[in-house]
Amino acid sequence: MPIYKAPLEDVRFVLDEIVGLDKLSALPGYEDATPELVGQVLEEGAKLCEEVLFPLNQSGDGEGCHFENGVVRTPQGFKEAYTTYIEAGWQGLACDPAYGGQGLPKLVNIMMEEFICSANLSFGMYPGLSLGAYNALATYGSDELKARFLPRLVDGTWSGTMCLTEPHSGTDLGIIRTKAVPDEDGSYKITGTKIFISAGEHDLTENILHLVLARLPDAPAGTRGISLFLVPKFMPKEDGTPGPRNGVACGSIEHKMGIKASSTCVMNFEDATGWLVGEAHKGMRAMFVMMNAARLAVGIQGLGLAEVSYQNAVNYARERLQGRSLSGVKAPEKPADPIIVHPDVRRNLLTARAYTEGGRALGALVAYHLDVAEKHPDARARRDADEFVQLMTPIAKALFTDIGFEAGNIAVQVHGGHGFIWETGVEQYVRDARICQIYEGTNGIQALDLVGRKLPQDMGRLLRHFFHPVGRDIEADMENEDLAEFVLPLAKAFAKLQQATALIAQKGMKDPEEAGAAATDYLRLFGLVALGWMWLRMVKAAQAKLAAGEGNAVFYETKIKTARFYMAKLLPQINSLFITIAAGAKTLMEMDEAAF
């Protein structure tokens, strides 16, 4: 049976020492988000995840969702767990108090999302989709729509979806066919088929609000002709309770590799009543609000799975007795030593650990900037923070989900043959993690977003929000002997990143396929440097604490050792990545399609 304990100490460290929660508490609207309150909230959240959600993860995978005559039943225990979840107010944690939310920073919510995804990713999909719908509606919905629907999304009695994909249209939303025809009363009739709709149908809430991309009759071709509509499963009555059924139904659910307790639905819309969200033909803009938040959230899913995978791998490596240490018997009283004595097992464990902790710090930093972008009184500060988020979102999504999959596989590998057995519980993490690299834009699409949109935007202005602080941090400690073993490798890696950036900008200007060919390697290179930067910051914070004799010395010493491992064993990947980036597009493009 797998184990899970929420990493409260590490989250605390990241919030207090790395991103600076106290600076958020100083922003208008976040006055209540004191370290004490946040600490209590996260402790409660940890308990919920460990005691309520985690015990349903494996049983949910084994049972899956049930579909019969258009009705979806979630696995045993999910409805009760969901009720517990919403009754404690978790759905509204970071939502506007005007609609019943608690108004805590998104940073706090992201930390809680990590716990949820470690404990039970399938469960987390339902509230996660609702939050995506909330974000889009809160940003682009009319006051009437907001007043009518947001309180239900915030209290969790109703849930939300994002209906984008169609059978022939995934990455390329410009070719969707779902139609919206204006009705006399100002509403629209929506008709079409959407697939891969997470939480499209289920038994957790009394109503479901679908956010649907569709084309109006006068829509121009391509993505400039897409509009966003709100389509409820049940039409709300005057008193706000669910009324008659709308023209939307679940046609079937998918039989998938993982996240089996999350319903993935084919949704058929037939003259379903909906309301326009935002402007006509500007649906992509609103959708991107949902997608950007969702992309960071998917990255956090990856980290959540990485964390629980790491914990289980360590747990097994301590218990499993097999063979003897290469440096002499370590447990003479036992028939064999625990496998954690072996360097290759440690290499596996530390890989998962260094990625996860580095990713947690980076994810928190992005979430922190989300909050600044929303709440800072200064417009320039808001814009800068928003640009940092824009730049880092594709990196966080792709890098963290790759980390989640890698850590899941590490957990399986450390378990040996037992890892392949369903009952052990870790192969589920591999299957669950696999989708995170695909949905909300495949990781290849994230890489194209980075090199094709974010990199050239405003002559590279976005990039400066990363390059400047990293450069400053490196410069500040270039002569610091206590940090030399961390600063020097980071400085080398950062130089490679700058070189690679210049190379891609220059070649990509002439030939976009050159940028496309480098995209995935470049995103990884960028991500590795970003994690290296986080590790430098974490080492500095840990050294300061140790020097001051404050806190848990073992925790801080372990941080420093993990950073050392990262610099020595993971960051060097940048060398090969730089070479393959520089190798260009030729070997990819010279092959005839027919020759593949």
Added chain:
Amino acid sequence: MPIYKAPLEDVRFVLDEIVGLDKLSALPGYEDATPELVGQVLEEGAKLCEEVLFPLNQSGDGEGCHFENGVVRTPQGFKEAYTTYIEAGWQGLACDPAYGGQGLPKLVNIMMEEFICSANLSFGMYPGLSLGAYNALATYGSDELKARFLPRLVDGTWSGTMCLTEPHSGTDLGIIRTKAVPDEDGSYKITGTKIFISAGEHDLTENILHLVLARLPDAPAGTRGISLFLVPKFMPKEDGTPGPRNGVACGSIEHKMGIKASSTCVMNFEDATGWLVGEAHKGMRAMFVMMNAARLAVGIQGLGLAEVSYQNAVNYARERLQGRSLSGVKAPEKPADPIIVHPDVRRNLLTARAYTEGGRALGALVAYHLDVAEKHPDARARRDADEFVQLMTPIAKALFTDIGFEAGNIAVQVHGGHGFIWETGVEQYVRDARICQIYEGTNGIQALDLVGRKLPQDMGRLLRHFFHPVGRDIEADMENEDLAEFVLPLAKAFAKLQQATALIAQKGMKDPEEAGAAATDYLRLFGLVALGWMWLRMVKAAQAKLAAGEGNAVFYETKIKTARFYMAKLLPQINSLFITIAAGAKTLMEMDEAAF
């Protein structure tokens, strides 16, 4: 629905142009293995795999094996397919004609095994285990045991297993507890529990022969006290037909991540009658005969899955219309271009292709040496060939199974969301491929075998069987301008491998944990150089054919382009690997166990 066509043209190329099947036909015992006969055999084999085994792959995964009261039923169609398989004589393809086999080279059998594993890995497990049992029995069994049992394994009416693992004992076989007590009639009574026994129980054959590791009462502790026994499910009667049930029964089957149509059994032995195979206490030696052949076979499983994954990824990338080419519209008559126009999709496809084809050539070269080691009239030639096989076996096992998993994941990624859906059929390849990295010794154990046993053996003598021919090939073409773009990167990579080897030999002598810490990266580095060597050879062969105007020009040009991709985009991994190898063991070992 997935697709599969056996890659006959590429296999032909490898046999004729790279490893030299004609040289095998010149060895005593292989006179019949003419290119014509082998061609016919492989064509028949391809047909069987495409038409009989492949259609059962997905249905077998969906249905799985059934267990009831100690009886295992394989999925629908498996028994009929198995009958077809053995009636056509495939089980005895490479077996001794003295026992009814066809006596073809192992090289030919390995190629057929690749087809089988592409078509249906779960099915392939049953005959694969039988062949492992055949190899051990043929090498170490008494004449009486051989005469009595080998014909049944060869004609496939009986099958075999390898019973090694126990609940507390996997990698570390020195601590097994299964006991063997001598009986008066020269047989033994075997008692104990074995787990993870592939094909331990099923309905395909009338009897099952278990090869079981156990301890005799006077056995010394550790691996030097293990003996190998043959334990049949049914005791054979005088006339050779199965008689009364022996004391061995299947307790349960595992619920696994993949290879669901292959039964993985808990086998309980209770005073089961068995016969000693080989000498008492020397069971590990006999087991290694099975394991070495099995390790190469598992590597080939990885390649088989890589091939079918590649084919499905290409097929989808040609059909799926999504977005437009970065260099301008390619299919104006269609709503979007096929995704194969995108550089990042091509990078994925070519990665799978270059690994698979390079791996196929390397796997064939190892199999070729297996044949030479057995059949060559000159003892020195036999020894040299055997040493090459010993050196390359852990590399083939680990590298090829990593390639299988990576290619499976590439197929899923290219399919986007559709790849995560069971019906699409490619996520099965990921789940099936995952076990190949674990069984027959995890890939971490292969790496330790390479650095701990193979590298130091006889002062590095094994290594020379690789280093010398690679060095010669590089030197021979160092000045050849037509090959410069291939020879130069290979030469650089080869130099890094030599440096890394010296480094590990030197540091590992003083501190075995230094070797252990480098093992996995070193195996990968070695494997990448080996594939680079194969690509150089393939380019030379292709250039020669093109210069002579012989054969399919597109095939040879594509070989050269794929080699170019390999050198530019995959081989550069060696740079990072060298750095992490050189970084040593310190960052792995300095962390306290409790701090993980």
